[in-house]
Amino acid sequence: MTPEQLNAEFGIAEHLVFCDGPGGLVQARLACPWGAAVVSTYAGQVLSYVPAGEAQDLLFVSEQAAYQDGKAIKGGMPVCWPWFGPDPQGLGRPQHGFVRNRQWQVTGSDRSAGGAVRLVLAVTDTDETRQLWPSAFALRIEVTLGQALQVELITENHSDAAVEIGQALHTYFKVGDVNRARVVGLEGVTYIDKLDGGVEKVQNGTVTVSGPLDRIYLEPGQELVLEDPVFERAIRIRSNGSRSAVVWNPWVEQAAAMGDFGDLEYLQMLCVETTNAGPDRVSIAPGGAYRLGVDIRAERT
């Protein structure tokens, strides 16, 4: 649908407006008294969240990001689904599943009496998705902009067998200087170190970044805090439906190797992801549904 058609059907004056974004991909711009957000209808991906009074976006998007059908947009909050990371069956299917690089449909919008604005996007199975993954499904993302940004990813299993999925709200947070940022809430938590052959280690103290990092934390607390002394803020990340969290920074070499990421941009971002990753997988009964969610807010420090 064109932005004009979407505005006629789902737009909310001054609060939800659809427009053409980079690469001609349609974006939704949400605004409420507590902040503003941008959501790409392509990939069902939040690209920006700026709470009122914050000078800096909470989300990082690469200057080199591709906005092109079939490609993933590097930054914001990509949706990894129905698997996280490499193809779990080794069949050569794309990393992080197949919904972060396709168009989603707008299926709903509303504004609550309290003033929060909500946008709903969805993907359902087609002949093409069934080639990649045989199950019938409806996947929905609900983005609610209010006093915080709340994102929920809802999987409905429409097939007549149970399905097992992995997934992530793969959030790229923007930081003033990753060398000075730290993640609080993972102290003493066991993690799988993907950069050290997948061995399990225990987090000693808060998470700081001084080199490449790619870790799946198992059974983390519900709330993590990303402290950023440069931007003088703390980002509170509250997840639900998740029993793992991924922390990732590509650092120098991986940054240089990625075509859609600037060589020095690793200094300005840190991924703290709300996941069902590694051994944290979710089984959904026939006709059942599962919700994975995250709530993000910033505090001045």
Ligand SMILES: O=P(O)(O)OC[C@H]1O[C@H](O)[C@H](O)[C@@H](O)[C@@H]1O
């Ligand atoms: O480059 P992408 O396919 O978007 O993946 C980016 C990163 O996503 C996650 O954080 C994984 O744990 C990393 O292993 C991966 O490098």
